[in-house]
Amino acid sequence: MLFIVTFCAVTICSGARLAVAASLMAGAAKVDITNRNAGPVNDPLYARALVIRSGATTAVLVAVDAVAIGEIGYITNAYLPTVRGKLNDELGIPPEHVLINASHCHGIVCDDVTERTVQAVKAAVEKMVPVTVGAGTGHEDRIMENRRLKLKSGREVDVRHAYSLPPDDAVAEVGPVDPQIGILRLDREDGSPLAVVYNFACHPIQGVPGGANTADMTGFSSKVIEENLGEDVIALFLQGCGGDINPVFYKDVDHPRSAEPLGNMLGLSTLAGVRSIDCREDDRLTVINETLTLPRGDRTDRIAELESKQRQLLQSLRGTTLNLKTFLPLAVKYSLSDEYPSYYSHRYLHDDALGRSDLRHLDAENRRNIEAYMQNIHTMEELTRVQTNLRLLRKHQASLVASGKRTIDVELLGLRVGNFVLVTFPGELTVRIGLNIKKASPHDHTFVAGYTNGYIYYAPTAEQLLNVGGAQEDSDCILAPEWQAIFETKAAEILERL
Numbered sequence: 001m002l003f004i005v006t007f008c009a010v011t012i013c014s015g016a017r018l019a020v021a022a023s024l025m026a027g028a029a030k031v032d033i034t035n036r037n038a039g040p041v042n043d044p045l046y047a048r049a050l051v052i053r054s055g056a057t058t059a060v061l062v063a064v065d066a067v068a069i070g071e072i073g074y075i076t077n078a079y080l081p082t083v084r085g086k087l088n089d090e091l092g093i094p095p096e097h098v099l100i101n102a103s104h105c106h107g108i109v110c111d112d113v114t115e116r117t118v119q120a121v122k123a124a125v126e127k128m129v130p131v132t133v134g135a136g137t138g139h140e141d142r143i144m145e146n147r148r149l150k151l152k153s154g155r156e157v158d159v160r161h162a163y164s165l166p167p168d169d170a171v172a173e174v175g176p177v178d179p180q181i182g183i184l185r186l187d188r189e190d191g192s193p194l195a196v197v198y199n200f201a202c203h204p205i206q207g208v209p210g211g212a213n214t215a216d217m218t219g220f221s222s223k224v225i226e227e228n229l230g231e232d233v234i235a236l237f238l239q240g241c242g243g244d245i246n247p248v249f250y251k252d253v254d255h256p257r258s259a260e261p262l263g264n265m266l267g268l269s270t271l272a273g274v275r276s277i278d279c280r281e282d283d284r285l286t287v288i289n290e291t292l293t294l295p296r297g298d299r300t301d302r303i304a305e306l307e308s309k310q311r312q313l314l315q316s317l318r319g320t321t322l323n324l325k326t327f328l329p330l331a332v333k334y335s336l337s338d339e340y341p342s343y344y345s346h347r348y349l350h351d352d353a354l355g356r357s358d359l360r361h362l363d364a365e366n367r368r369n370i371e372a373y374m375q376n377i378h379t380m381e382e383l384t385r386v387q388t389n390l391r392l393l394r395k396h397q398a399s400l401v402a403s404g405k406r407t408i409d410v411e412l413l414g415l416r417v418g419n420f421v422l423v424t425f426p427g428e429l430t431v432r433i434g435l436n437i438k439k440a441s442p443h444d445h446t447f448v449a450g451y452t453n454g455y456i457y458y459a460p461t462a463e464q465l466l467n468v469g470g471a472q473e474d475s476d477c478i479l480a481p482e483w484q485a486i487f488e489t490k491a492a493e494i495l496e497r498l
């Protein structure tokens with residue numbers, strides 16, 4: 001299905017009455033969607049809605065503090081069609097003009113999130129006023145890192161809590177980040193801000209000390225923007241291509257991990273970008289909604305390879321004289337001194353003078369045993385990675401078989417508001433894909449939002465898919481490598497038409 005709706009003020013509008021309609025109208029609102037029956041709450045989760053109208057065209061943007069729009073987490077697969085159905089029935093807004101993005105925070109939303117989302121859109125419609133608009137960018141590179149580590153072996157692993165990282169000396173390099181914050185600013189006619197839409201790529205999964213329910217870093221960034229720009233301003237965060245981007249110090253064990261300082265930095269950097277934007281009268285509003293068919297990956301061979309690897313690792317575990325209780329103090333002692341780990345130096349010198357080597361013999365034996373025990377531990381850590389990723393591969397392989405199809409249909413949405421241009425995808429795009437699309441776009445202010453209008457798990461590059469079974473992005477994925485070129489070509493085509 002192909003829907004193209006554009007509005008051209010010059011050809012349609014003439015006469016005084018329609019002069020008002022020629023300007024862009026917008027309204028924004030937010031509704032609390034926090035689940036307050038699911039334990040302590042650190043900060044509220046919201047559905048934030050922005051409704052934009054130009055002549056006969058209306059577009060709705062909804063930013064939801066949730067992990068995904070369906071498939072995983074607390075928002076069901078019925079959510080998107082139900083919200084769209086209600087907006088169509090009650091407000092006459094076509095379903096294909098409704099964009100709903102999940103921030104991908106791991107907070108818990110309330111059971112009636114569907115009704116509350118509709119309520120947010122209705123409240124936004126009621127507040128609609130003429131607006132001026134402008135696009136721009138901000139810059140933030142302090143709060144995130146690429147979570148995929150390229151190993152010297154040529155394989156890649158990722159930074160997760162689900163398993164241990166490989167030894168430091170196995171890591172060769174890290175992947176890119178995208179420090180750009182994409183911004184759409186909408187001002188009222190008096191120049192005061194009405195809403196800010198901002199797009200950035202990072203998993204908002206840092207959590208808060210104490211572990212209470214939270215909208216995470218992008219909840220804090222939106223709060224900073226809203227509080228600084230004044231009452232009634234709504235800041236909608238659209239998650240970008242954050243598939244392989246984590247908050248910094250994600251595996252820190254020395255400090256309570258907190259999303260708040262990271263979110264505050266993102267919010268302040270967004271505000272700097274917002275302040276650099278000059279809003280102008282610009283009534284361009286275009287929505288393109290297309291369904292794209294993508295090839296699914298068959299992981300039969302890879303699963304067999306990983307199972308073989310799993311058996312090989314298991315069989316490589318060797319008997320050791322040490323156990324955890326004897327290993328730990330020895331490992332500390334032998335890291336403190338290369339030459340005299342077992343006793344004071346004078347005893348070693350005394351042994352040397354008498355021509356004895358008892359302590360040095362003991363040290364050599366202990367070092368061998370420490371090494372053997374560590375080897376088993378590294379094998380065990382590798383097994384945790386293999387088994388976690390194997391479970392993901394088996395899950396998606398089972399769903400491939402159950403679907404009876406080799407393809408999956410996904411919804412893409414292209415949006416232009418003034419000089420702000422956006423393409424969306426319903427999965428966890430990795431950062432390289434966003435960088436590629438932005439670079440190839442004919443428009444200055446082009447941004448990409450994953451996690452939108454559905455959820456089909458991770459969507460890594462074809463190159464990252466050479467590593468299937470090695471990291472979450474390539475294992476928690478249902479796509480065949482060819483998907484990337486198909487999507488990037490279609491995204492370029494949509495951008496050309498926007």
Ligand SMILES: [Zn+2]
Pocket residue numbers: 104203243428
């Ligand atoms: Zn994710």
